[in-house]
Amino acid sequence: MTQAPTTPAVRAAVRQGLSVAVATGLYGVSFGALSVAAGVGVLPTMALSLLLFSGGSQFALVGVVGAGGSPVAAVATAVLLGARNTLYGAVVAPPLGVRGLRRVVAAQLTIDESAAVSSAQPDRRAARAGFWVAGAGVFVLWNAFTLLGALAGGAMGDPRAWGLDAAAAAAFLALVWPRLASRTAQLVAAIAVVVSAALIPVVPAGIPVLAAAASAIVVGLVAGRRAGGAEPFRAVHAAEAELEATEPAVVDEGPSA
Numbered sequence: 519m520t521q522a523p524t525t526p527a528v529r530a531a532v533r534q535g536l537s538v539a540v541a542t543g544l545y546g547v548s549f550g551a552l553s554v555a556a557g558v559g560v561l562p563t564m565a566l567s568l569l570l571f572s573g574g575s576q577f578a579l580v581g582v583v584g585a586g587g588s589p590v591a592a593v594a595t596a597v598l599l600g601a602r603n604t605l606y607g608a609v610v611a612p613p614l615g616v617r618g619l620r621r622v623v624a625a626q627l628t629i630d631e632s633a634a635v636s637s638a639q640p641d642r643r644a645a646r647a648g649f650w651v652a653g654a655g656v657f658v659l660w661n662a663f664t665l666l667g668a669l670a671g672g673a674m675g676d677p678r679a680w681g682l683d684a685a686a687a688a689a690f691l692a693l694v695w696p697r698l699a700s701r702t703a704q705l706v707a708a709i710a711v712v713v714s715a716a717l718i719p720v721v722p723a724g725i726p727v728l729a730a731a732a733s734a735i736v737v738g739l740v741a742g743r744r745a746g747g748a749e750p751f752r753a754v755h756a757a758e759a760e761l762e763a764t765e766p767a768v769v770d771e772g773p774s775a
Contacts, residue, residue, distance in 0.1 A: 527644035531635065535651030538631045542573070543659020549576055550667025556584030560668045567664040571657060572629060575600040595722065605731055606633035613645035627653030710734040 546567065553563040558580055566576050575596035582592035606628050613636060616624050632653035639645040698704050714730035721729075 531644040531648035539655025546660040546663035547667035550664040
């Protein structure tokens, strides 16, 4: 069977996936160092990155442990924050169209970065390429730099002082910005950000993201019925990705990737 030629859209998706993977993977140094500093050993730290593989959930878990919280509270916080990935699964499943073992692998790689890159593409081939490149790239680099941070530990100081958290946020904003051209997308994003910012001081970590995502979905559905188009639904995911890039909640109190 002759392989279909690579299109400009696919090449652009690959470049986006690689750039996001590098920016996010580097931030794994911060998780590795902070996890060991919180009293989590090197092997458990690596198990979190390999098996849980959800930056925000990982930071939330070690933040609770470092603050002296119970294991139950740590796990509950991580699960709550990671629940947003179920929304991402609904977004990326149609363009991927995978089954069997590949579906299992895709589920493991369904994170903020892979979902954002995939949903930003103009066609299905580019969406698939962006998902796999971003997801696999982040997985490899995140785990490699987690190990580096865990082994280096206190010798490197606070990795956040290097600006790695800002690099990850900048990568997200670069993906989201072009998708906020329409007024509907801007409205959805603005409401989601306001809801998240209002809840950050008064509710546990993770809830602002979920509440903002829920508000974005409601606004998108209402706008979609009025417009009769699919643009509002694209705006919903753009808002979710923007929230992940800008929300400071877990970063400040046991930070978030």
